Amino acid sequence: MTGRRSGDLWASLPREMALVLRPHAGVISRAIVEEVRRTVPAYARPANSVTTGNVVETVELAVRHCIERIGEPGHADETWFALFRQRGRLEFGEGRTLDALQTAAMIGGRVAWRHVSAALNRSGFGLADVATTAEAIFAYVDELSVTALEGYHEASAQGVDITAQRRHQLLELIVSAPGSSKLTIAGLANAVAWPVPERFTVIALCRNEEASLPTELLPASALATVDSAEPCLLSTDPVADLRAFDGQWESWRAAVSPPVAVDEAPAALRTARRALALLGDGPVIWCQDHLATLWLLSEGFLAEELAKRSLDPFDALTEKQRERLSETLLAWLETRGGAPEVAKRLDVHPQTVRARLHQLEDLFGERLRDPDSRLDMQLALRVRQLSEQLAQAN
Known part of the structure; x- marks a missing residue:
């Protein structure tokens, strides 16, 4: 049976070791994924991509599978290894090479051993148990690699049409996050004959x-x-x-x-x-x-903060007063004209505008003569106007 050697080694270890390692499973899994993504270009996907999600899930399953086999003779493995065989099929479908798959497996084993050995040494396990654990980890990595390769070759032999999958993967890689490896993008684009414009x-x-x-x-x-x-x-x-x-x-x-x-x-x-x-x-x-x-309109929170800071003199006014003075202030800021020009824009009497401008002078004072304050007020008022227009349109 595939996995018999690693299964025997895990079963020979004391069950208390599983209790020690179980809390470390998440840390070990994340460390493996980070190192694989950092050192194997084929896995340098954005952290929120579907591909990375599959890798994370597979690594976590592998780590927890090992821990649950500790001190448990007769543990059934075929379901687990069927899963990793399917993972190998997915590797082929996602356009990665056998070298990438094998390299990722070896790196995963080394990272796992580094974390596991540190945890076991802190917990006082003997050298014999620590050595057996190392042997079990690397035997397990070998067996998973062989199983995944079986799935990879099965998919390859069946001539699975993967062009559509790879094109979807390429699109996801390009749009999902900045900083994606240009080499990875170029390699996948070449695999689907899509010249990167x-x-x-x-x-x-x-x-x-x-x-x-x-x-x-x-x-x-x-x-x-x-x-x-x-x-x-x-x-x-x-x-x-x-x-x-x-x-x-x-x-x-x-x-x-x-x-x-x-x-x-x-x-x-x-x-x-x-x-x-x-x-x-x-x-x-x-x-x-x-x-x-x-x-x-890109960031509502910032727009609200800007309005609070730059339009705070309006807080004490009624809603109707705020509306009239806001439109007058925005018209003045955008035109920097006199009362007749602002009145023409607002379609009101110039004397009405003069009265409003006096009110604005009383409310804002020196801010109306400061360029930075005027810019803040204009942006805040414009955002508010756009938001209202959109709300009415929808």
Whole structure:
């Protein structure tokens, strides 16, 4: 049976060792994942990616499996090793090599042994038990490697069509977090024959629950995930690529980021998704037409803090007074004109504006002559105005 040698070694150890090591399982698992991601480029995925999540889950299962086998003869292993065989199949499907898989396994064994030996030495276990533990760890790593390789070869021999999986993985890698390894991106892009463009747009999509889109309508040059919970596209020609949605705009909305380089893709996707959430400007929103609005509305907490600090003289006023003086102050800040010009903009009598400007002078005083204070007030008022307009539109 696969795993018999490591199973015998784990079973020969005192059961108290499991009680000592169990609290360390999480720390050991995290240390293994961090070291593998740091030293093996093929695993240098963002921490929140699906790939990294799979690796973390697999490592945690392996660590806990070892601990639970300590002092337990006859522990059933076939279910566990079937899981790791499936992990090997996934490795093939995700486009990694056998070298990457084997290197990750060896690094995992070394990191595990470093943490386990320290914990056992602190707990006073004898040298014989510590040596047996080391032998068990590396026997287990060898057996897991062989099992995962079996799954890898099975998937390879079956000729599994993995191009779509790899394209999805590439898209996720590009948009999920900044700082992704350019070598990793380039290697995966090469595997799916997708030349990495210098600049591209990120298109965030929103659909009705029932909506679907035949992916064959999209050109091969566009990376796409239209079946995920938060679908998106990477496109070098968004006008042409969005033609695939012609006749479907009752079920779909799209927001197109400005052109960006690879390392700017995560920020571009966040901007496009923010546009979908905030703006209702037709089925397709071109973010480059709304950059100031998206920037001003990017962080509600900061906008509120800015308003509290710069518009605090309004706090003692009634809601109607705040509304009238706010629009007058914003018009004055944006035009820096006299009462007639502000009155024309607001469509009120110049004498009304003069009275309001006197009130603003009494409320804000020297702040109206300080450039930094004026900028803070203008930004805070503009954010408030945009928020109100969006609330009315929605």
